[in-house]
Amino acid sequence: MSVKTSETLTFECETGNYHTxxxxxxxxxxxxxxxxxxxxxxxTKTCGYFLQNALGVMIFAEPRYAMAELEEGDISAQLNDYExxxxxxxxxxxxxxxxxxxxxxxxxxxxxxxxxxGMAPELENEIGIPVIVARANGLDYAFTQGEDTVLxxxxxxxxxxxxxLLGDERNQTVQNQAxxxxxxxxxxxEETLEPxxxxxxNPPLVIFGSLPSSVAFQLGLELKRQSIQVSGWLPAQKYNxxxxxxxxxxxxxVNPFLSRTATTLMRRRKCRLIGAPxxxxxxxxxxxxxxxxxxxxxxxxxxxxxxxxxWESLEDYLNLVRGKSVFFMGDNLLEVSLARxxxxxxxxxxxxxxxxxxxxxxAAELAFLQNTCGNMCVPMPRIVEKPDNYNQIQRMRELQPDxxxxxxxxxxxxxxxxxxxxxxxEFTFAQIxxxxxxxxxxxxxxxxxxxxNGLEDFGWTSLVxxxx
Numbered sequence: 001m002s003v004k005t006s007e008t009l010t011f012e013c014e015t016g017n018y019h020t021x022x023x024x025x026x027x028x029x030x031x032x033x034x035x036x037x038x039x040x041x042x043x044t045k046t047c048g049y050f051l052q053n054a055l056g057v058m059i060f061a062e063p064r065y066a067m068a069e070l071e072e073g074d075i076s077a078q079l080n081d082y083e084x085x086x087x088x089x090x091x092x093x094x095x096x097x098x099x100x101x102x103x104x105x106x107x108x109x110x111x112x113x114x115x116x117x118g119m120a121p122e123l124e125n126e127i128g129i130p131v132i133v134a135r136a137n138g139l140d141y142a143f144t145q146g147e148d149t150v151l152x153x154x155x156x157x158x159x160x161x162x163x164x165l166l167g168d169e170r171n172q173t174v175q176n177q178a179x180x181x182x183x184x185x186x187x188x189x190e191e192t193l194e195p196x197x198x199x200x201x202n203p204p205l206v207i208f209g210s211l212p213s214s215v216a217f218q219l220g221l222e223l224k225r226q227s228i229q230v231s232g233w234l235p236a237q238k239y240n241x242x243x244x245x246x247x248x249x250x251x252x253x254v255n256p257f258l259s260r261t262a263t264t265l266m267r268r269r270k271c272r273l274i275g276a277p278x279x280x281x282x283x284x285x286x287x288x289x290x291x292x293x294x295x296x297x298x299x300x301x302x303x304x305x306x307x308x309x310x311w312e313s314l315e316d317y318l319n320l321v322r323g324k325s326v327f328f329m330g331d332n333l334l335e336v337s338l339a340r341x342x343x344x345x346x347x348x349x350x351x352x353x354x355x356x357x358x359x360x361x362x363a364a365e366l367a368f369l370q371n372t373c374g375n376m377c378v379p380m381p382r383i384v385e386k387p388d389n390y391n392q393i394q395r396m397r398e399l400q401p402d403x404x405x406x407x408x409x410x411x412x413x414x415x416x417x418x419x420x421x422x423x424x425x426e427f428t429f430a431q432i433x434x435x436x437x438x439x440x441x442x443x444x445x446x447x448x449x450x451x452x453n454g455l456e457d458f459g460w461t462s463l464v465x466x467x468x
Contacts, residue, residue, distance in 0.1 A: 009370055009380050011357070016388030018355060019409050020331050021054065021425070022047070023136040024104050026146030028055050029429065031064045033210045034235050038098035039065035040088065042116065043106030064096060070108055082119050089127055098129065100239040102150060105135040130157060130239070141356035141386075142333045144257040144428060147210055151234060151261040154242065155269060158234070161204060161244035202227075202296040206243045206271070208234040208261055209254035211433060218434045219254070219279060226293055226300055234261075245269040252292060254279055254433055257333035259361035275361075277368040280334070281341030282310035282438045287368055310435050314345075317442040320449055322346035327396055329406040330354045330387050331424035336362060338405070338427060339381060340369040341441060348378050350399050353387035403448065420448040 024047060027039045041047055048067040055063060068088055089101055105116050120131040134153040136146035207219070207230055220230050232243020234251075245251075251265045252274040265271040276291035277284050286307045293300045311318075326342055328335040330353030339349045359366065373380050384392075389410065396404060396419060403420045404410075411421040426444055431437045 009366060010382050011359075011385065012382060013385045014388040014391060016386055016391070018141060018386075019389060019407050020141075020355060021143035021407075022050055022106075022138055023140045023143050023146030023149065024051065024106060025054050025143045026136055026150060027051065027063075027065045027104065030102075030147060030150055030210055030235070033212075033237065034100070034239060035237050036099035036239055037064060037102055038092050038096055038100070039102050039104055040068055040085075040092065041065065041104040041106065042068045042070065042085075042109050042114070043104075044070050044108050047106050047108075064098065066092065070112075081114060082123070085119060086123055086126065089123060089131070093127060093129065100130045100132060102132045102134060102153075104146075104150075105133065105137055107137045107139065110135065110137055110139065132157065142257065142331065144255070144332045144334070145260070145356075147255075148258050148260045151208060151210075151258065152264040154235060155245065155261060155264045158242045158245040158269070161246040161249055202229060202298070204231040204244070204249045205229070205292070205296075206232045206234060206245065206249055206251045207254060208251055208265070209258055210235055211254060212431055213237060215431050215433050215437065218436055219285075222285070222289055222306075222435065223292065225302070226289060226298055228292060228296060228298065245271055248272075250274055250295065252276055252288075253361075254288075255334070256337055256362050256365060259358040262361055275364045277340075277365045278337045279433045280337040281344065281432075281441060282307045282435050283344045283372070284337060284341060284365075284368070285433070285435050285438075287364075291364065306435060310438050314439060314442055317439070317446055318345055320446050321442070324348070324402040324449070325350055325399070326403045326405060326445075327392075327399065327401040328352045328354070329389065329392055329404060329410060329424075330384070331405075331407040332428050334424070334427055334432075335405075336365050336369060336383070338441070340365065340372050341438075342445065343369070343372050343376055343378055343381075345442065346376070349381040350401055351392070351395065352381050352383045353392060354383065354385055357383065357385045403445070405445075422448060 024041055024043070027041065031037060031039050041051060048069055051065070051067060066088070068085065092098065092101060103116055103120065105114070109116060116133045120133050124131040132153050134150040136149045140146065140149070205228065207216075211219070216233060223230055234243055236242055245265065247270040249271045251262070251271045253262055256278055262273055266273050274292055274295050277287040279285040279288040286303045289303060290300050321342070323346065325348040327350050328339060333354060333356065335352045335354045339352045343349055370380065396414075401419065403422060404414050405422045405424050406414060408423050408425060411423055414421045422444060427441070430440050430444060432441045
């Protein structure tokens, strides 16, 4: 089928239903990242069933989260919510001794207007540890925005950095923060980030977005190679190691679903946002580092060679995907970054469905996507916000893509129609950031394609041929 080409990105907006997970699922990865935290989800039994099913399949240590289930008396305002939450938090402190308790509000707390923000400060004074309120409920567009809500709430708890520190006092402050980062990144005790010799080379830089410690360590090393010192991460592994924020602090995100956090950092804490493409894939990682270098007036060194080595290591996978087509139905807000990477791999992206698009926060990523399409001489994909799934299936029936990246709800129906699928949620939990994790992305993308190639080798071609 001939594909209509365009020299500019085309944005459309439909009015389809949202078919993503509930944002309270952010507990699944945040409780692992913030090691001394405890998450208390305030909702109904339905919320509890969802968490039990969504998180119960994970084989980690005992998770640091619990469910405060609302009964009929709570919903009809006949019970004392404060006393019950106080009892639960006191029990949590006794059993788990966390440094911070994070209340996750749900749809029900919004509907009955439960004043979590009003109760939290009073309870915090009584129990003696911080209580943070985050409204990660179904009013969001995508489940990944739950992290955005939690991080935006944590921004207000970060201490103020004095922008007027000068001379030896400022140097000592930066070195102290660097020593904290060395502790945070020490997955291997022998691996530490040494403080930079001259802290004045770059102003304070805070990276925001939840990443596994090993991935954060790798990105920190890549910046350190460019003589850029990261002064803090949001979130940190320990609540007491939250970064210092304030006027003169530069911040840069690693995920495209953190627009609320970025806005809070700029408006409430007067930080300076570095608008860069996101470090997903070797091309995105190089662009992310180059943008930070340009803001700090540093000439990047060796990034071209570093990116080239990664692409060479992916050649066996690239041979599988060149010329193949992919269709994003929209689920986790990572679609634009993943599409850009796959286009650079040689694929054709017909459509990028996305539940929500913040064009300001993703401006650099969108411009990078457009440049990538031009360099690869492929048509620009359509970007469809709030896609209608029925219309999308009709378009896929016409386009017949080689792969559809979709939510779990639509995977089996599409497979029944002989369309290869990949769960988009897998990209949320996989390590996809930085140079060293590019192979993990392309491994996920090609898994179903390699499976079908294996079936053909066995002669089971009837299972993989499409209906004509």
